[in-house]
Structures are given as C-alpha cells and as structure tokens.
Amino acid sequence: MKAWVLKSVNQLPEFCEVPVPESKEGYSLVNLTASSLNHRDVWITKGKYAGIQLPCVLGSDGAGISEGRRVLINPGWYWGANEDVQSRAFRVLGMPDNGTFAEYISVPREFIHETPPHLSEVEAAALPLAGVTAYRALMSKCHPIPSHKVLVTGAGGGVALFAIQFALALGCEVYVTSGSHMKMDRAIGMGVAGAVNYRDDDWMDQLKKMAGGFDIIIDSAGGDGFRHLVSLSNPGGKIVFYGGTLGNINGLNPQTVFWKQLSIMGSTMGSPRDFAEMLEFVDKHRIIPVVDEVFEMEEWDKAFEKMEQGQQFGKLVCIHS
Numbered sequence: 134m135k136a137w138v139l140k141s142v143n144q145l146p147e148f149c150e151v152p153v154p155e156s157k158e159g160y161s162l163v164n165l166t167a168s169s170l171n172h173r174d175v176w177i178t179k180g181k182y183a184g185i186q187l188p189c190v191l192g193s194d195g196a197g198i199s200e201g202r203r204v205l206i207n208p209g210w211y212w213g214a215n216e217d218v219q220s221r222a223f224r225v226l227g228m229p230d231n232g233t234f235a236e237y238i239s240v241p242r243e244f245i246h247e248t249p250p251h252l253s254e255v256e257a258a259a260l261p262l263a264g265v266t267a268y269r270a271l272m273s274k275c276h277p278i279p280s281h282k283v284l285v286t287g288a289g290g291g292v293a294l295f296a297i298q299f300a301l302a303l304g305c306e307v308y309v310t311s312g313s314h315m316k317m318d319r320a321i322g323m324g325v326a327g328a329v330n331y332r333d334d335d336w337m338d339q340l341k342k343m344a345g346g347f348d349i350i351i352d353s354a355g356g357d358g359f360r361h362l363v364s365l366s367n368p369g370g371k372i373v374f375y376g377g378t379l380g381n382i383n384g385l386n387p388q389t390v391f392w393k394q395l396s397i398m399g400s401t402m403g404s405p406r407d408f409a410e411m412l413e414f415v416d417k418h419r420i421i422p423v424v425d426e427v428f429e430m431e432e433w434d435k436a437f438e439k440m441e442q443g444q445q446f447g448k449l450v451c452i453h454s
Contacts, residue, residue, distance in 0.1 A: 134150070134151060134152070134153050134235060134236040134237050135148065135149070135150060135151075135235070135236055135430065135454075136148075136149065136150075136151045136190045136231075136234060136235035136236065137190065137191060137192070137234035137235070137433055137434075138151060138188050138189065138190050138191075139177065139178060139187060139188060139189055139190075139191050140187055140188045141187060142177075142178060142179065142180035142185065142187075143178070143179060143180060144178065145178060145434050145437055146178065146191055146234065146433075146434070146437075148430075148431065148433070148434070151190065151235070153236075153237050154231070154237055154238060154239035155239070156239065157239060159241055159242060160239045160240060160241055160242065161199050161200060161239070161240060161242050161245055162199065162237055162238075162239055163195065163197045163198070163199040163204060163206065163237065163238050163239075163240055163245065164197050164198045164199070164236070164237055165195045165196070165197040165233055165235060165236060165237060165238055165453050166196055166197045166198065166254040166258075166452070166453055167195070167196050167197070167254045167255050167257065167258035167450055167451060167452055167453060168192045168194055168195045168196075168232075168233040168234055168258050168450070168451045168453065169194040169258045169259045169291075169448045169449060169450045169451065170192075170194075170433075170436045170437065170440055170448070170449045170450075170451070171193055171194065171262050171263065171291065172290075172440065173193060173225065173227070173228075173262075174191045174192065174193070174227065174437070175437060175440055175441060177191060177227075177228050178191075178437070182228065184228070184229060185228060185229075186228070186229040189227075189228055189229060189230075189231060189232070190227070190231035190232050190233075190234055190235050190238075191227050191228065191232050191234050192226070192227045192232035192233035192234035192235070193208035193225055193226045193227040193232055193233065193261070193262045194206075194208060194233060194258055194259065194260070194261045194262050194263075195226075195232075195233030195238060195258060195261075196248060196254050196257035196258040196260075197238075197254075197453075199240075199245055202247055203247065203248040203250075203254075203257070204245050204246060204247060204248055205245075205246055205248050205257045205258070205260060205261055206226065206233065206238070206240055206244055206245060206246075206261060207244040207245075207246060207261060207265070207405065207408045208225055208226040208227065208244075208261050208262045208265075208402075209223065209225060209226075209262075209265065209402040209403060209404075209405075209408065210223065210224050210225070210226060210230070210241070210244060211223050211224065212403075212404045212405055216404050216406060219401065219402070219404075223402075225262075225402065226240075226244075233258075234433065234451065236453055236454075243405070246408070246409070246412055249412060249415055249416040250416075251416070251419050251421075252415075252421070252422075254452075255424055255427055255450045255452065256421055256422050256424065258448075258450050258451075259291070259422035259423075259424050259447070259448035259450055260415065260422050261408075262291075262402070263290075263291030263292045263294075263295050263422075263448065264295050264411050264415065264422070265402060265403035265407055265408045265411050266292045266295075266375055266400070266401070266402055266403060267292045267293075267294075267295035267296040267299060267351075268295070268299065268403060268407055268408075268410065268411035268414065269400050269402070269403035269404070269407045270292070270296065270351055270373045270375050270400040271283075271296045271299050271300060271349070271351055271373070272299060272407075272410070272411075272414070273403070273407055273410075274371065274373045274398050274400055275349045275351075275371045275373060277300060277303055277305050277348075277349055278303070278305075279303055279304035279305060280305075281300075281305045281306070281348040281349055282305070282306045282307075282308070282344050282345075282346070282347045282348050282349075282367070283296075283300045283305045283306065283307045283308070283347065283348065283349045283350075283351070284307075284308045284309070284310070284340065284344070284347040284349070284350045284351070284362075284365065285297050285300070285307065285308075285309050285310075285350075285351045286309070286310045286331070286350070286351070286352045286353060286354055286362075287310065287311065287352075287353050287354060288309035288310065288311045288316050288317070288319075288320040288325075288328065289311055289313065289316040289319075289320075289445065289446045289447075290353060291422075291423075291447065291448050292353065292375060292376075293309070293351070293353060294323075294422075294423045294446075294447055295420075295422070296351045297309065297320065297323060297325060298323070298420050298423075299414065299420070300349075301323065301324050301325070302414070302418040302420060305349075306326050306344070307324070307325045307326060308325060308326055308327045308328065308329075308340060308343060308344050308347070309325050309327075309328045309329075310328070310329055310330070310331040310336065310340075311328060311330065311331065312330060312331055312332050313330075313444075314330065315446070316446050317329070317330060319446050323423075326343070326344070327340070327343040327344065329343075331358065337361045337364065337365060340365055341365065345367075346365060346366060346367040346370070347365055347366055347367060347370060348366075348367050348369075348370050348371070349370065349371050349372075349373075350362050350365065350366060350370070350371070350372045350373070351373055351374075351375075352372065352373070352374040352375075352376075353374065353375055353376035353377075353378060354374075354376065354377070354378050354379040355374055355376070355377035355378070355379050355380060355381070355382050356377070356378075356379025356380050356381070356382065356383075357379070357382075357383050357384060358379065359374070359379075359382045359385065360382070360383075360384045360385050360386065363385065363386065363389050363390060363393075363395065363397075364389065366393060366395050367393075368393045368394060369393070369394050369395070370393065370395055370396075371395070371396045371397075371398065372395065372396070372397045372398070373397075373398045373399070373400050374397075374398075374399060374400070375399070375400045375401065422447070422448060423446065423447030423448065424447050424448050424449075424450050425445040425446050425447040425448060425449055426439065426445065426449055426450070427450050427451075427452055428449065428450070428451050428452070429451075429452055429454070430451055430452065430453050430454055431454075433451045436449040436451065
C-alpha cells in the first residue's frame with residue numbers, strides 16, 4: 134500500500150510503498166478514505182516531539198471503511214481510568230504507532246467509532262483530534278451555558294474553530310482574536326459577535342469595549358499576552374489553554390487571579406468519554422467541520438508546506454485514492 138513515511142527528522146515524509154498492516158487479536162483493519170493534518174505532524178518532522186521513533190507513518194486523523202461501516206478513529210489511545218488526566222500509557226496515533234497517512238491502518242476496536250451520518254468522508258477526517266481537544270477544553274472543563282460570553286484566541290486553527298462552533302451551537306456569545314483580517318472576516322461569517330486583530334496594540338481595549346468581559350476564554354498561545362486574558366476575564370471566569378505556541382507565561386498577576394476567583398486550566402486531547410460525547414454533540418447539532426483545502430494523496434507534502442505558512446482557515450484534508 135501507499136503511505137507517507139517519516140524516515141528522518143528535518144525533512145518531509147516520503148511517499149512510498151509499505152506492507153499492509155497484519156490483522157491482530159482485538160484489532161480491525163480500516164480502509165482509509167481520508168485523513169487530515171495537524172500541527173503535531175509538522176512538529177514531529179522538525180524533531181520537536183518527545184519519543185520519536187522512526188520510520189513511522191504519520192497522521193492522527195482518519196476516516197474510512199471497516200467491516201462494511203463508515204468509521205472514524207479516536208486518535209487518543211489508552212487514556213486510563215482517571216477522567217481528570219491521561220495515564221502514563223496514553224499516546225496519540227501517528228507516533229510511535231503508525232498513523233493515518235496510508236491506505237490502510239490496523240486499529241484496536243475500542244478506538245473505532247461510527248461516522249456521524251451527516252458528515253462526508255472529508256469532513257469526518259477533519260474531526261477527531263481537533264474536535265476532541267476543543268470539546269474537552271470548552272465543554273468538559275468549562276461547562277458553558279447560553280448566557281456565557283466566550284473568547285477564542287487564534288481563530289483559523291482547527292481546535293479554535295471547533296471551539297467556536299461548539300460554543301455557537303449552545304447559543305453562547307462568541308468573540309475571537311486573529312492575526313489575519315481574512316480570518317477575522319471568516320469568523321464573523323460563522324456567526325461570532327466580534328473579532329479583533331491581536332497584532333493591534335489596543336486589542337485588549339477593543340475586546341473590553343465590545344464585550345465587557347468573558348466568562349470563558351479558550352487559548353492556544355500562552356506567552357506574554359496571556360496576562361491580558363486574566364484582565365479580560367469576568368469574576369469567576371475560566372481560562373483553558375491547550376497549547377503554548379508563544380512560550381512561557383510572564384507577568385501574571387496572582388492578586389488578580391485570586392481576587393476574581395478565576396480558574397486557569399490546562400487541557401490536552403480528551404478521554405474516550407470526551408470523544409464519544411463530542412461525536413454525539415456533533416451529530417445532534419449537525420456541526421460541519423471547517424475544511425480549508427483538500428489534497429490528493431500524492432500531493433500531501435503540499436499540505437505540510439501550507440500549514441508552515443499558517444494561512445489556512447480550517448483543516449487540511451487528504452483524499453486517499
């Protein structure tokens with residue numbers, strides 16, 4: 134079968150022939166019809182990921198056919214019994230286990246789920262990793278209700294867009310930040326109440342004028358700007374971050390945090406329960422993942438290049454021949 138295999142770091146995966154996975158006890162073979170790219174895949178190619186074992190077929194997101202059913206794969210394996218935190222055995226599909234950038238994959242049956250019927254193969258492939266990450270950060274951690282004002286930073290990324298869609302589906306008043314006016318306009322088109330450019334010196338003042346303050350903030354950046362999110366939070370507010378692309382958090386005022394009774398939480402991926410509930414939510418609200426561009430399998434290297442440029446709004450999806 135054809136697959137995209139990473140053979141060494143600091144280079145893109147290679148499109149080559151590899152053996153079809155063998156059937157094992159408790160596993161099922163999935164004929165993959167589509168997969169999607171995550172920043173995790175790019176970071177692995179750069180060697181910026183723990184426990185890299187090569188060669189490896191990358192890819193965490195995949196949809197396909199197994200035993201006559203349309204299915205998608207939960208990419209978070211062996212979470213463990215504690216809903217609050219993943220176990221030491223937890224790992225993400227696509228490193229060290231061979232992932233979804235292939236024509237076939239062998240998956241433990243417990244991680245195979247039926248695809249929500251309203252989703253196409255492309256849409257289904259865009260859902261798993263970003264969808265469960267957004268669901269846990271927003272829903273499991275923050276328990277939003279329609280009266281809440283929600284701020285999502287970095288609109289355009291897959292997790293951020295799902296957080297926006299989930300909050301809008303609940304009837305929340307949603308605001309976003311972005312470094313691109315195009316992405317701000319696209320977010321407005323999705324139904325958010327307001328958008329600001331975080332490159333503006335007064336972006337925090339703009340948000341305060343628009344919304345007053347926020348009950349929930351979902352962040353992926355961290356960095357020095359994180360302290361402004363504390364200022365933007367309403368008393369009793371919740372801030373959840375699932376990434377740290379801007380590095381360490383400096384200048385955080387603890388007095389503001391405890392006086393406002395804020396909850397600041399980290400979140401990673403999601404448990405099997407989070408994943409199952411996320412699928413139910415997507416099915417109930419007929420949520421359609423935002424897809425930026427679709428690539429043929431032979432051209433999948435172009436998706437890596439596009440993600441490096443950071444211009445996408447939504448997921449980059451690969452159609453498997």
